[in-house]
Amino acid sequence: MLSYRHAFHAGNFADVLKHVIQVQCLDYLLQKDKPIWYADTHAGAGGYALDSTEAQKNAEFQNGIGALWGKNNLAEPLQRYVDLVADFNQQARASSALKFYPGSPWFAQKLLREQDRLSLFELHPKEQALLKQNLGAQRRLKIFDNDGFKGLIAQLPPKERRGLVLIDPPYEVKEDYDTVVDTLVQAHKRFATGTYALWYPMVERRRINRLEKALVASGIRNIQLFELGLSDDTNGRGMTASGMVVINPPWTLNAQMKTLLPDLAQRLAGKAGCYRVETLCAE
Numbered sequence: 389m390l391s392y393r394h395a396f397h398a399g400n401f402a403d404v405l406k407h408v409i410q411v412q413c414l415d416y417l418l419q420k421d422k423p424i425w426y427a428d429t430h431a432g433a434g435g436y437a438l439d440s441t442e443a444q445k446n447a448e449f450q451n452g453i454g455a456l457w458g459k460n461n462l463a464e465p466l467q468r469y470v471d472l473v474a475d476f477n478q479q480a481r482a483s484s485a486l487k488f489y490p491g492s493p494w495f496a497q498k499l500l501r502e503q504d505r506l507s508l509f510e511l512h513p514k515e516q517a518l519l520k521q522n523l524g525a526q527r528r529l530k531i532f533d534n535d536g537f538k539g540l541i542a543q544l545p546p547k548e549r550r551g552l553v554l555i556d557p558p559y560e561v562k563e564d565y566d567t568v569v570d571t572l573v574q575a576h577k578r579f580a581t582g583t584y585a586l587w588y589p590m591v592e593r594r595r596i597n598r599l600e601k602a603l604v605a606s607g608i609r610n611i612q613l614f615e616l617g618l619s620d621d622t623n624g625r626g627m628t629a630s631g632m633v634v635i636n637p638p639w640t641l642n643a644q645m646k647t648l649l650p651d652l653a654q655r656l657a658g659k660a661g662c663y664r665v666e667t668l669c670a671e
């Protein structure tokens with residue numbers, strides 16, 4: 389079953405949180421000259437047109453990237469992220485307007501250097517074709533058409549021994565809530581020094597509570613959680629919030645997000661906005 393298309397959601401509030409954290413993790417890893425490896429278990433198309441029928445359907449980008457575009461006084465990590473989105477738009481010859489939104493593989497390939505490597509997994513044939521088109525052929529980049537959970541484990545540990553793994557499934561099948569934990573446990577056994585960033589949707593709080601408990605019980609240490617919501621959970625309609633669980637985060641990330649998330653929640657959702665910053669497990 390592969391009905392999920394990220395084009396409907398590109399640039400929404402969940403993408404903002406995910407990609408701000410992705411960029412912060414990569415910037416941190418790239419401070420050293422040594423090569424790094426980036427893996428994206430669920431890569432998507434790599435880029436999206438915001439005037440497409442899909443993106444326009446609910447115009448989710450409007451209270452995501454749309455609320456930050458052209459705004460002054462953004463905190464440094466937010467400005468960094470918006471500048472990269474602007475770069476993607478310029479690359480697509482859209483001048484200074486917000487017409488396109490980049491996917492996680494684009495952010496990664498933009499930041500990574502010649503000595504670094506990217507492994508991208510995407511199951512959907514159409515998304516895969518778009519991904520190839522959006523990223524082009526690059527020696528350091530490989531796109532795989534197999535399952536991202538299993539494909540990741542098969543590539544561990546990476547020869548670089550440093551890197552970021554982004555796990556961003558659509559959660560179309562409820563088993564994904566368990567599979568992400570199993571995958572993290574297996575991956576961490578093989579590559580304990582890696583940084584892992586797991587995205588989750590907050591649709592049913594009990595599922596997220598279970599996911600958090602399973603991670604805490606897994607024995608993996610140094611786990612932070614960052615969540616951003618457009619409203620609290622009680623309205624019970626669709627995805628009210630989303631979060632990122634980061635294992636082995638940059639030591640600067642917790643303090644950064646504590647400052648950033650209140651501001652971001654206010655900018656994207658006004659008074660209804662909410663956020664969480666938790667240490668699920670200390671170092």
Ligand SMILES: C[S@@+](CC[C@H](N)C(=O)[O-])C[C@H]1O[C@@H](n2cnc3c(N)ncnc32)[C@H](O)[C@@H]1O
Nearest residue numbers: 394430431432491492509510511512535536556
């Ligand atoms: C949420 S989207 C990815 C968005 C992307 N990471 C970004 O931030 O730009 C999830 C993608 O995973 C793909 N997918 C679903 N199941 C998969 C699997 N088991 N392995 C690899 N890709 C899968 C879907 O086709 C979809 O394009």
